[in-house]
Amino acid sequence: MTDPRNPDALLVADQITRRFGGLLANQDVCLTLARGQLHALLGPNGAGKSTCINMLSGDLPPSSGRILFQGRDISGLTAAQRSLVGIGRSYQRTNIFPRFTVLENVRLAAQSRRQQPWRIFSNAMRQQWMLDKARAAIDEAGLGGRAERIAGVLSHGEQRQLEIAMVLATDAQVLLLDEPLAGMGSEESAKMVELLKRLRQTRAILLVEHDMDAVFAVADVITVMVNGQVLESGPPAQIRASIAVQEAYLGQEDSFHV
């Protein structure tokens, strides 16, 4: 099934629900991620954004509902299998190989696309295609010149860029980015926003983010979640004007300034 309203739809969440015991963390959530679009997922803490992204990436199986990638039901696939079909994700808490170099982090990501585990006598550092792919992803993520650094000593912002570079090296068509701007300074943050704009052109992006200014600057579609449910979904102007959204955020620390 492809979304009839959107022929470019790559990843579709169709009424996905997740229960933790008696708690409904996500209830009948519907999302459509289309190529060329940046879709932002907003909501106060505890709204279920992380649960949602975990279900899309395969880290958490949905209790009910379907997830479709290019029309194919992928609800039963593991995280590794979803990565191989073209869904990449970055994590809210930086999730890298801290003791490897930047290049090795990204090279491992590139290697995952053509795994030949039986070639145990070839040298990983002499496989040109992996290195080329890794360097291209490093450059695209804005880390050119940092390739030989140990990942663990990079600045926080650079580590977030590294996460993106790893996802890019897997040729992911859908990027699920969990708070890529978290903890970044304004300059780093501005660079990341530029990067997101560039990446959106050829891919579908889901962005979970707290930085409202950034979200309204880059998002094509915004979905607002509250208490595990979708409250409102639409273009930024619609969200900005929504009374329901304003009410939901009233009294919240990170309320809209509109």
Next chain:
Amino acid sequence: MKLDTSLVLKLLALAGLACVPLAGADFYTELIAKTLVMAIFAMSLDLLVGFTGLVSFGHAAYFGIAAYAVALLSPKYEAASLWLVLPASVGLAALAALVVGLFVLRTKGIYFIMVTLAFAQMFFYVFHDTPLGGGSDGLYLNVKPTAEIAGFLPFDLDQPTHLYYFILAMLVLVYAFLARVLQSPFGRVLVGIKSNEHRMQSLGYVTFRYKLAAFALAGGLGGVAGFLYSVVFGFVTPELLSWHQSGNVLLMVILGGMGNLVGAVAGAFAFVAMQEVFSMWTKHWQLAMGLMIVAAVLFMPGGLSAVPGRIKRALQGGSAHD
């Protein structure tokens, strides 16, 4: 050209080991031969513990299975062919590890430690309590395997010197094999799993399969050590599969510094040396040994393999104040 200090040191150590039989002290030649066998065993475990992050507490099972396989596959009063019995015993050890791996690799952390131990205990009792293994006395290997191929005898394992060099060659071979594997894409995945398995999965690696391959490979290489042990000593007992043996090899890896092949070899030498020295001094050598190991872990984090780096840093730190 830059002189590779680490390579020079390795070659010097190898040259030193090659000179051992020339001294003509049979007791020490045999002791070092035994230590080299343990060093191969420790390297095989290091592939799991130090490089893949799998702390197996049952690695002696594969050592023992290969050792028993030699005794069981050899005819009673004739020599078996080395070229058959070596691959067969190593293959059996790897196969056993593959089957056990299918089960134990579904667990993690402390459970993995316990389940690997449980499987090793099962194998222990198979050899201890069934007619197959000859009970607690074990089995004798009356005649060592022969290296003869079509009437030509390249070396004779009955001669202690030949046997010593055969073991040394196997050590170098296993080291070179592991060093090579670890820099292959497969090896890099294992190190990635140790560092961050969850991330490897989200990058598209089915980590279970890689861990299973590593587990079988380590079992097979542990089997190489078990094969050699059986040939050196000419008999096998269930003790070879006991949890003491699994613990000893784990201690060797920890003493040497996990994730370093030369460290594993150094750890085996340190362990055997301590065993020898303390048992000469006192009946309660295990107490002294325990204290030494506690001290080593406390004051030498990273094990023996971290010592050269520390000396280097200390020297550089010293010169910086000049």
